Amino acid sequence: MQHLRRSPEEIAANRARYEDHQRKGLEFAPKALPAPSPLPAPPIDPALVLHRETLPGGWYWSTRVKTGETLRIAQEQGFSAISLIAWNAAETSERLNLVDTVKVQWTTALSKGRVIFSDMGRVMFSVTEDSSGAHDCLMGGSTAASNEAKYGQGLRNSRDNFILLATKAGLDRRDIPAALTLFAPIRVDADGKFAWKPELLHDGDYIHLRAEMDMIVGFSNCPHPLDPNPHYAPKPVTVTRIAAQPIAEDDLCRTATAEAVRGFENNAFANL
Amino acid sequence: MSDFIQTAPSRTLDKAVQDHFIAAEAPFSTIVRKGQTLRIEDSYGQQAIDTLFYNAGDYSERYSNQDTMREQGAAYITAGTRIISNEGRVMLTMTADSCGRHDTSAGACSCESNTVRFGHGTKYLHACRDNFVLEVSKHGMGKRDVVPNINFFMNVPIEPSGEMTIVDGISAPGDYVELKAEMDVLLVISNCPQINNPCNGFDPTPIRVLVWDGEA
Ligand SMILES: [Zn+2]
Numbered sequence: 001m002q003h004l005r006r007s008p009e010e011i012a013a014n015r016a017r018y019e020d021h022q023r024k025g026l027e028f029a030p031k032a033l034p035a036p037s038p039l040p041a042p043p044i045d046p047a048l049v050l051h052r053e054t055l056p057g058g059w060y061w062s063t064r065v066k067t068g069e070t071l072r073i074a075q076e077q078g079f080s081a082i083s084l085i086a087w088n089a090a091e092t093s094e095r096l097n098l099v100d101t102v103k104v105q106w107t108t109a110l111s112k113g114r115v116i117f118s119d120m121g122r123v124m125f126s127v128t129e130d131s132s133g134a135h136d137c138l139m140g141g142s143t144a145a146s147n148e149a150k151y152g153q154g155l156r157n158s159r160d161n162f163i164l165l166a167t168k169a170g171l172d173r174r175d176i177p178a179a180l181t182l183f184a185p186i187r188v189d190a191d192g193k194f195a196w197k198p199e200l201l202h203d204g205d206y207i208h209l210r211a212e213m214d215m216i217v218g219f220s221n222c223p224h225p226l227d228p229n230p231h232y233a234p235k236p237v238t239v240t241r242i243a244a245q246p247i248a249e250d251d252l253c254r255t256a257t258a259e260a261v262r263g264f265e266n267n268a269f270a271n272l
Numbered sequence: 273m274s275d276f277i278q279t280a281p282s283r284t285l286d287k288a289v290q291d292h293f294i295a296a297e298a299p300f301s302t303i304v305r306k307g308q309t310l311r312i313e314d315s316y317g318q319q320a321i322d323t324l325f326y327n328a329g330d331y332s333e334r335y336s337n338q339d340t341m342r343e344q345g346a347a348y349i350t351a352g353t354r355i356i357s358n359e360g361r362v363m364l365t366m367t368a369d370s371c372g373r374h375d376t377s378a379g380a381c382s383c384e385s386n387t388v389r390f391g392h393g394t395k396y397l398h399a400c401r402d403n404f405v406l407e408v409s410k411h412g413m414g415k416r417d418v419v420p421n422i423n424f425f426m427n428v429p430i431e432p433s434g435e436m437t438i439v440d441g442i443s444a445p446g447d448y449v450e451l452k453a454e455m456d457v458l459l460v461i462s463n464c465p466q467i468n469n470p471c472n473g474f475d476p477t478p479i480r481v482l483v484w485d486g487e488a
Contacts, residue, residue, distance in 0.1 A: 003273070003296060003316060003477050003478050005475055006467070006474065006475045010474070011473070011474040011475055014467055014468060015470065015474055017390070017468070018468060018469050018470060018474075021389070021390060022437055026435065026437065029435070092416075093414070093415050095416075097379070097385075097420075099337070099377060099378055099379025099380075099420045100379055100382075100385045100388075102377060102378070102436060103378045103379060103385070103389070103436070103438070104385060104388045106435060106436060106437060107433075107434045107435050107436060108430055108434040108436055109433065109434025109435075117385070117388070119382070119384070119385075119401075119415075119418075120384045121382070121383075121385050121386075121387050121388045122384075138338065138341055138347060138377055139338055139341050139342045140336075140338030140339065140341075140342060143339070143360045144360070145360045146342065146360075159358075159360075172332070173332055173358065174331075174332045174416055174417055175416055176358070177419075178336070178338045178419070178420050179338070187432050187433075187434065188430040188431075188432065188434075189432060190432070191346075192346045192347045192348040192373075192430070193345055193346050193347075194341070194345055194346065194347065225342050259388050259389060262387060262388045262392065263388045265392070266384070266387060266388065
């Protein structure tokens with residue numbers, strides 16, 4: 001099969017444009033990203049609390065959340081990793097997309113100031129507070145087999161939890177996107193191997209995810225496959241749904257990067 | 273383009289049961305049967321080959337990048353990697369890899385993500401997700417069935433800090449991967465059209481796909 005190469009001028013122009021993007025994307029992060037959110041988590045004005053749910057270890061929950069509302073996901077009773085998936089409530093074929101999330105922000109390390117994208121180039125969540133910066137975009141949650149290999153039979157797992165909550169929302173296993181696991185301190189070493197970095201976690205860690213579209217959000221409170229604890233011991237996790245608050249013009253998540261700005265432009269256009 | 277590289281005595285061109293050339297930027301799909309060996313060849317080098325697998329008997333079972341990374345304990349794909357489904361089953365095993373490292377963290381390009389990455393002016397450029405949607409629609413599937421894929425021959429190093437970038441491909445003309453099917457699979461490829469980053473050396477090129485029957 002023949003191939004007519006693009007001209008050297010076209011190739012050089014595209015390379016120069018990419019290198020400019022890459023430089024801007026990578027130079028941003030160490031300068032502008034804020035420090036982790038303070039501990040202990042500040043109290044929430046009770047008048048703003050729409051709902052508070054405590055997920056027992058091993059269990060799942062899903063909720064609708066409206067644009068502008070914030071979900072505080074908090075370890076108030078000890079350590080647990082918790083996996084999360086999400087769909088656009090109005091069009092469930094639009095869903096959490098972690099590969100785009102990490103690619104467009106040049107990092108697998110989500111933390112305060114970052115955003116989480118759908119597969120349609122729109123922002124689903126802004127990370128407005130985050131005390132740990134220790135979340136796993138890569139490996140996903142547990143399965144029946146991964147649990148059994150580690151702990152033995154009969155323990156609840158994230159894969160089956162997601163099938164349950166998706167099915168109850170009228171969806172099925174084809175609709176389950178790759179999952180984000182919060183409070184799972186995963187990093188990749190120089191050989192590409194995964195490592196669990198417990199020093200990134202603290203007692204009472206929490207994260208605030210501000211919804212940037214109306215969504216169905218699903219949670220599974222199960223141990224991460226790399227959790228070094230040999231015992232299956234997920235603690236309850238509290239999810240607090242907080243009423244929408246005004247968003248400042250210079251809101252960090254909306255202005256942090258050129259990529260986020262363009263993602264929010266896609267949101268704004270979708271809402272016209 | 274490269275000459276055919278023979279990797280086993282029985283793996284000759286005349287013994288291949290499938291031999292496809294896939295044009296630059298094009299979609300493609302075919303069935304690979306259990307026991308057969310699939311070769312995906314980067315004929316000109318430095319081409320990203322975005323690939324998905326579905327259980328040929330039940331498309332709701334499909335490639336899972338997270339399950340595959342979890343089961344290897346590693347972020348990259350290479351010889352020995354077991355390609356794992358969303359049901360935790362082995363779909364294929366990578367038996368040969370002349371390149372050394374393949375990405376499954378960065379997903380496929382799309383018109384929509386291109387606007388975020390490279391500016392709204394890049395919206396009307398052909399992209400892998402459009403290829404995937406067109407190709408899976410031939411098999412009764414839709415966008416919701418397009419999941420995070422493997423990018424064969426794409427180099428996306430992840431730093432201990434979490435930083436990741438797409439850098440120049442390390443594949444040379446003729447580099448190949450071979451995968452033995454452990455179940456009947458539907459193979460779906462988008463021969464990536466991306467010209468905004470170095471995954472294709474800014475010049476998408478044709479590829480070749482071959483299939484051999486298992487040795488008795
Ligand atoms: Zn592509």
